[in-house]
Amino acid sequence: MxxxxxxxxxxxxxxxxxxxxxxxxxxxxxxxxxxxxxxxxxxxxxxxxxxxxxxxxxxxxxxxxxxxxxxxxxxxxxxxxxxxxxxxxxxxxxxxxxxxxxxxxxxxxxxxxxxxxxxxxxxxxxxxxxxxxxxxxxxxxxxxxxxxxxxxxxxxxxxxxxxxxxxxxxxxxxxxxxxxxGMPLLGKTVLITSGPCRERLDDVRVVTTRSTGKMGRELAREASRLGAEVWVVHGDILSVPHVRNVYAESAGDMLNSILRLCAEHTFDYYISAAAISDFAPAVHEGKIPSGQNISVDLLPQPKIIQEVMQAENRPKIIVGFKLGWKSREEAQHLLDAGADMVAANTPDTLGADCGAYELITRDSCVHAEGTKAEVAEHLWQHLL
CATH class of the missing domain: 3.40.50.1950 (Flavin prenyltransferase-like)
Known part of the structure; x- marks a missing residue:
């Protein structure tokens, strides 16, 4: 396209x-x-x-x-x-x-x-x-x-x-x-998590979300266009162009990669744009037989953004994404915990080419709407 x-x-x-x-x-x-x-x-x-x-x-x-x-x-x-x-x-x-x-x-x-x-x-x-x-x-x-x-x-x-x-x-x-x-981000380092996580259910099946990583890709492209050195941690088969790609399939893989990168580098920005799994199923060995009802235990996963905010070498600016922008309180706890901005959106943006977001900081709340490329431009303008 x-x-x-x-x-x-x-x-x-x-x-x-x-x-x-x-x-x-x-x-x-x-x-x-x-x-x-x-x-x-x-x-x-x-x-x-x-x-x-x-x-x-x-x-x-x-x-x-x-x-x-x-x-x-x-x-x-x-x-x-x-x-x-x-x-x-x-x-x-x-x-x-x-x-x-x-x-x-x-x-x-x-x-x-x-x-x-x-x-x-x-x-x-x-x-x-x-x-x-x-x-x-x-x-x-x-x-x-x-x-x-x-x-x-x-x-x-x-x-x-x-x-x-x-x-x-x-x-x-x-x-x-x-x-x-004008490359206002020249000399800056950016770390982005993007796309869905895939949590193993059995030897064949996974549990995931409708996220496609479009928002993360556009955020990475825009950061690179503005002069930054960019790392993207994601599970997409296709590499994000113009940046450093780190493959991570599950929430656990993503957390390990993020903590390793934060230990190895000093990042100016971390943007948590991935639809990170809140739960992972208890894994069934082999293949679950089809044609019958089953019960699956869902086990809570660690919050990666919380781990990053508490890391010893934490990025200077941290941006989180949160579903449910109509309730600002859902984003406020991330700001209280140390995030600098929360991009709040609704579930219909997952996998879509366009979306509406509220860019919430401690002092302001700005509406950004359009293609995800346009939203990425708006978000970075708001951060600079």
Whole structure:
């Protein structure tokens, strides 16, 4: 599903495309940036035009693609001092283009835009794509290091099949979001628990909830977009992108992982977004026979957030999630115990793409409603 986001709303991005076969991904990338709210202007080298027709990028961006720097000095208009562009994104960036930029050589529209942007301190992101042997060339590596020293963001390629393939579109968009967010969480560490817990009933069955982990994933993505280093503890088969994933299936596994991480690291934020099991069934060995009534004893589980609040190296800011926001008293005891915020919601938000939450602190109660991506943005804005 293509999710509409607003993380790049109001931002103007110049998309430079150079002569790698990965230029064919330019249409997909332009669409992805626009779905986040960005205004995208395409710039292509002649080599790129031999692989992908400029009309395709014009269609994807809604602006006439630039294939030369003309009398209107477009490179200055967009990327010069006081230029309108918020960022220059070169994807793909060939070895040829990378080395030219590092040596201030301007012989294509893209390299001219790059020199202008670097001189005016317009943010620049480069996304290399080439054969792996070219990527290993000491001259190319040296140029990449030079560009990093200049403050240019390099989105590392995927090394596959003897090629340094262009990074996934999602990764490129995420790095663009980070670069334009101002990164208020840069240098901060965030620990998030996400998704359901699965408690073993017998050798086949488990007891769980309707939670899917969507809220936790969006909270993690937003924290990373804002510059934080993020750990997510969850039982999802799919990894949460852009963060460190720690697998934990049951409430006991999750508690052990959280306490271990808190002992090993100092966290600035802990967000308990998981639907952690309050009870675990008494385990039946083997498989319970079907076709008959059974009774199952449910055993209470420890409250992970309580354990975290009492940990010796507890995170500085702790946020809990609580079902039942219509009764503020249900959230108040978490605040009294040491939580800094409680995001209270109703059961219909479990597994849904959207939801309504009350963000409760000791001094305020703010309503947040919309997609879980929008709620995650709102929650982090409230915490900063």
């Amino acid at each position: 293509n999710t509409i986001r607003t993380t790049l709303a109001g931002k103007e991005i110049v998309l430079g495309i150079t002569g790698s076969i990965a230029a064919v991904d330019g249409v997909k990338l332009a669409h992805a940036l626009r779905r986040c709210g960005a205004d995208v202007q395409g710039v292509m080298t002649s080599a790129a035009c031999g692989i992908l027709h400029p009309d395709a990028i014009t269609y994807a961006t809604g602006h006439e693609t630039l294939t030369r720097c003309g009398g209107l000095v477009e490179h200055v208009t967009y990327c010069g001092d006081g230029g309108s562009a918020d960022l220059l994104l070169i994807a793909p960036a060939t070895a040829n283009t990378i080395c030219k930029i590092a040596h201030g050589i301007d012989d294509t529209p893209v390299t001219t835009f790059a020199t202008t942007a670097i001189g005016s301190t317009t943010p620049v992101i480069l996304v290399p794509a080439m054969h792996e042997s070219m990527y290993r060339h000491p001259g190319v590596r040296a140029c990449l290091e030079t560009l990093k020293e200049w403050g240019i963001t390099i989105v590392d390629p995927r090394i596959e099949e003897g090629k340094a393939k262009i990074a996934d579109t999602d990764q490129i968009v995420h790095e663009t979001e980070r670069a334009l967010s």
